[in-house]
Amino acid sequence: MPSAFVSLTAGELRTANVANLEGELSALWQSAAEDPETQQAVTRASVLTLLAYVESQEAGAETLDLIAQITPENPCRAIVMIAERAANAAALRASISARCRTPSPGEKQVCCETVSIYASGDAVEGLKSLVVPLIIPELPVYLWWRTDHFAPAEYMADILRVADRVLVDSAGYKDAEKGLADLAQQVRRSWGARRLAFSDLNWSRLTPWRELLAHCFDFPQATDCLRRISRVRIEWIADGSAQPRAGAAPYLLAAWLAGRLGWKPETTVEKPGSRVFNLEAEGQPVQIICGTAEASRAGAPRASVSVETRGEPAAVFHFRESAGERKIEARCEVGGRLPFERTVLLQPAGVNNLLGDELRFPSHDTIYEEVLDAFASMIAASN
Amino acid sequence: MATTTVVTNPLREGMRLRKTPDPCAVTIFGASGDLTARKLVPALFSLDREGMLPAAFAVIGCAKTPYNNEKFRQVMAEALKKYSDVPADEASVADFVKRFYYLTDNFSDIKAYSQLTNLLNKLDEESGTKGNRLFYNATPPSQFPVIVRHLESAGLAKPKRPGKSWTRIVIEKPFGRDLESARQLNAVVLSVFSEDQVYRIDHYLGKETVQNLLVLRFANGIFEPIWNRRYIDHVEITVAEDIGIEGRGGYYEEAGLLRDMIQNHVMSVLSLVAMEPPASFEAAQVRDEKAKVLRAIRPFDLDRLSEYAVRGQYQQGWVRGESVPAYRSEPKVSPASTTETYTALKFSVDNWRWAGVPFYVRSGKRLAKHISEIVIEFRRVPHMVFGKTWRDSVEPNIMAVRIQPNEGISVKFNAKFPATTMQIRPVKMEFRYADSFGVETPGAYETLLLDCMLGDQTLFTREDAVEMAWELLTPVLERWQQDRAGGLAFYEAGSWGPAEADALLARDARHWHRL
Incomplete structure (x- = not known):
């Protein structure tokens, strides 16, 4: 029969005394040291504290599973908060588990610990009293916010106060425009004495796009085209009926271009299946159209960006990600010169990969914060 | 307009x-x-x-x-x-x-x-x-x-x-077999390619821990202030292999340990330990600083070479439970070979940072185990407040940077043993890549090939560094060549090298750290 520690390392959650979680964790490692089945020395490793916030038990289970996938490369103390405020009964309960990497012969077994805290009804107010004391001193604290928009309730204020970085995923926002605008507001609010950093897994998904777009404008003739851009069309296939305009990705790219190139928002118009942003660049109009591609159209790309310029020499920049192919292709032509063509292969962008990547960057992503700010101004231009 | x-x-x-x-x-x-x-x-x-x-x-x-x-x-x-x-x-x-x-x-x-x-x-x-x-x-x-x-x-x-x-x-590598041939090779290569097209690969510099040495030194505020003669007693660099020459007798007879390991790997590591902070992590700046270190190394006094250099050759012995032959009994090796399979050297870096701090380096084949490590031994406390009992028995602080295997960094310091009386014991604080990051470190060739394709020369050896290293070591090789078997020390395979290498440090009242 497997011993206590070994079953915990297999991912089994054990009910813990909420009043003494730190003690429970110490007991867990004590049992590891004494367990006859843990044949190698056990090392408790942590390079950060990862907090996760979800609002359903189903999301909680999924989050625990994703965390298990990233801990081998990002040893941490993970604390998953499952808050069901709407539930009638007030309850607060916790469980703990350990996750260990299979060691090579003669090596130490490296383990991380996971604490799962379930809070319902008014007991959600007690979450902070359990979470804050469990944070590992002097190591970075990441708060992974897994709801359909980032709008923390008052009871999360103390937890936000100890966090260094908030991770969201705007791909899942039901209302991408409102979600991004609210997020921008939260980022502005955090610009106090102690600035909280923000990351968006959806922004990370766009990194190969940004890299390729930037690369095409690296050449001197192409760089000069940046000030002559007249229209940008960004199209994404909707990832399901819940996201009528393909989530936030086209908006993030649009705001990135506008923010980086210093375009000033003037008006914005919502049209069936698209949103048009009218901006101004050094006295010249620039239009960005964010729309939805028709998924059913044969040969339609999964996503595409085309950039048009005014004046001479004529230039065309076109980028597309074909449906079913993990690559983005770029074709750029300036003044009839031989076209520049480049293909970038896309790496798997599962949530676990993206999260793992984000945990390696402790500092502010100032460009992302600039993007949110630019988007907030662009969407506010409609009023 | x-x-x-x-x-x-x-x-x-x-x-x-x-x-x-x-x-x-x-x-x-x-x-x-x-x-x-x-x-x-x-x-x-x-x-x-x-x-x-x-x-x-x-x-x-x-x-x-x-x-x-x-x-x-x-x-x-x-x-x-x-x-x-x-x-x-x-x-x-x-x-x-x-x-x-x-x-x-x-x-x-x-x-x-x-x-x-x-x-x-x-x-x-x-x-x-x-x-x-x-x-x-x-x-x-x-x-x-x-x-x-x-x-x-x-x-x-x-x-x-x-x-x-x-x-x-x-x-x-090898970038030549002595100063003259290195100059000739550089001349040929640079008559055809410009230096910014040339990537002299030393796979040692692609190792993660070697690069981490720069991060350790220049991304932390606590180490650089004490990284100098005022706080450091001496530095040891060990690149030890338990394998023999793996059937490459023909090559090894021509090369020897000093050419094979010291001239490139060990000198590169030494320059990274001793270099001044570059203004940025750009190829030219890092390579400039490394070159300055090589330029500051004092040439050996050939009349007293045995006080600075030891060469050895392995004899029959046991490695990992197996009996292994002497170097002279290896295939394609002369039975009277004087080729060195072990070298220990004492370097002095004549600049303000390192004056008076010896750098001891050693490398060898068929040693007790496969390990590469840099050991920084700090000076003892100037005055022991815990009384005479502890004056000589309290050990100096050590920082060890393990290059391979089990890459990581450890710091040894003294702590009070829990007891009612004062008892001081050394303890070790250890960081291991595998524990903290849980990712496979990229292979050295992976890192370096990618850098070549990206055009980043930071981890590659520049023409001047190659020649300066040869300038220091060629006279040693020539003297050994003249001496033939004279001064060649023998060691048992599976040991930590010849007794003469221990004597090299013992003369300075020091000893090699146990690895």
């Missing part, structure tokens, strides 16, 4: 993605050899699996061995299954080697280069490699100059489209 030109690309700012190289073709001379199968191709495969290779990419193998494209692909696929560190499933391997081509010819003959030129041009057209070319010399050193000259004659040394494409050449 005057128009202004945007000179910088604002879209570039804040990119976190690791840059992928430009489309390119990698030509490997000596492609049927061991290095290609064991190191180069597995490293390229690993980069491919990580998405770090460009979509338009090709490998051209060049050698006399009569393969064709199919055979080369088959041999490399088998090598990947055997040597790859990342999972090499059938489909990924087949997909990867599709981009491999092979030319059978004698590349010491200029005639062979026309078919290479044709193939490169064809790949530019058909595979989109855009005229970017990386030539990798994995041939015996004697062929380097010939290949370099033929590349020039074939018009392959200069970028195909100046300003729009690049041409680079990678040269494997």
